[in-house]
Amino acid sequence: MTTAPTNAASAEVTPIDRQARGPLLLLLVLGVLWLVPSGIFALLASIQLHSPQFLTDCEWLTHGRLEALQETAFLYGWAANVGLAIALWVLARLGGYPLRALNWTVAGAIFWNLGLVGGLVGIATGDMTTFSFFQLPRYVQPLMVFAYAAMAISGVLAWSGRRTDSTFAAHWYAVAALFLFPWMFLAAEVVLIWLPVRGTVQAIAAGWYAQGVWTLWLAPLALAGCYYIIPKVSGRVLSSYESAPLGFWCLLSVGAWTGGRHLIGGPVPAWIATMAVVTSALMLFHYLVVALNFRGVASAPGTGATFIRFGVSAYLLVGLLEVLTSFRAVALHTQFTFFATAQTQLGYYGAISMMFFGAVYYLVPRLAGRAWSSAGLVAGHRGLVMLGVVGSVAGLALAGFTQGAGLLQATVSQGSIFEGMRLPLLLNTCAQATLLVANLLLVVNLIRTMATCCTTVDATAGLFRPSMNLEAPAS
């Protein structure tokens, strides 16, 4: 069934990759496809920021709903699908055996994405929960938990049934992300939806969840990919690897406490914000370890390494900004402004997504058994997406500075603040358009690569192929 791979990239394809090809490519393709709606939502929402009357007649697309649609499609569409594919692949490769329970992964992926579509329709019609990063309507949430658990099963099995006894940093991060997300999601569901806590405690709980999405889920997924890929592309062992456990446990145990920094000065206990300052500063250990471990990527060649280099730099930068903006004196200028939006953009697009892109560029040739179909599209995507990220972060940050300075002075009217932000917000819109175009290039390239790759990777045929390769000799 599997045609013999015929080009250079295939040299690195292991039987493990061949066996997991269908399900993992399904996740990757779904994830990358989600970038298109999420990019369209982001573009529309950013146009509304400087031209508020844009699409104003359409109740489905008010600015609030568009923002919720955008972040939901981005997090639960793009990041979740691709992150899971990366984690499962890393665990399979490190485990040394082909993935088991892959039909669970396929079923989970289908239900996850169907649930997400339903959730987006729900948000557009006004059923969002209004909690940032947790906007999926309550009726799809249980489905999402089960679907995620189903997808994660094969990863946890691959880890517990691994060939070698010892573990590697990529293991820890991947397992943590697979294992913790359902717990975190369920906990948030209980205290926000089923048995809602009272008054402003909801804001604290929502802040805890939103921070957990970053520190317990997406950052571990991205780091799992990096820990696996960086030694491969740089051809060197990770430097200062002995400190990796410190970085891991620091992120896991301290990270989720830092969510309170968005509530500085708000109607919550003062210790919430103080705790956020302390824990944000502690997180510097994590960022230091990541910087030390990933030093090797600075000189590594290849597209994947370029993306990961960008992603790691953005990750470190956003870590520093988190610490800075958690201080009350700084938060006074940045709180409630576009500077916070810029930080989110830098974190989720500049850091997480770029590391994911790096992993995608590394993964797809090894799963599909052939190189990317067009080097030009790869270069185009790389250039445009970097331009887009830098442009949108710069635009939002500039708008944030203007807004922060204006808001502090009561004599500056909201109207003049708005006028002052118009230009940087236009820059942001251009950047969002660039990102959308860039990601369309990736979609085209990915589809072309899959279409021309080999007979088995035509959508469904590959997905439900019996696991006959398990019996095939591993050579």
Add this chain to the structure above:
Amino acid sequence: MKNGPLFLLGLLVTIALSFLGVVIGSHAQLGNLVPFYDDAEGQAFPQRSSGIAARGQLVYGDLGCASCHTQQVRRPDYGSDQARGWGDRQSVARDYVHQSRPQLGASRLGPDLKNFGARKPVVASELDIFNFLFSGSARHPAYPFLFETRKVSGEVSAGSFLPAGKTPQSGFELVATERGRSLAAYLLSLTSGYDYPESKPVVLSKKVEGTK
């Protein structure tokens, strides 16, 4: 980290600790907060909002107003909230005890609305709100879907209005839908006029600073 169950247990402990500390900890502190009973006034604050205002909060939530408006006034010496007329005291947790889903918000592209129903110097009237929501402005979207043009049967309704620059169409009137009326009632219900014991000291500390 070779021991699988122990590793998973460790992961679970990390997430449980942060959940216990942040969420359950603040719940223990604020979860039993009750309205403050003022003996002199003979009633408890904050007062429950009317049914229509409670429905209006759902409209506020499902339109996503919180993506541009906060509902949390910071203390007078932290930011310009007071000077902008958004509220004379900081918002405290007790302000929100009756709200099923507080909309604190995280972005101030628009003004804070915590005290919208007691805004200084003038409080907007219901008709002002209708006009604004129907037509929008250079920096606020219009929400025409919260309104309907309907045929006048008998007398013109009390809540009908005519946006500036529009000529009246004879026999028809423009009125807010139920959602529009709820939203306006909710916005007007947003007041934090009562000073709780815990919301006072901050004003005091400002005076101390001022005398330095």
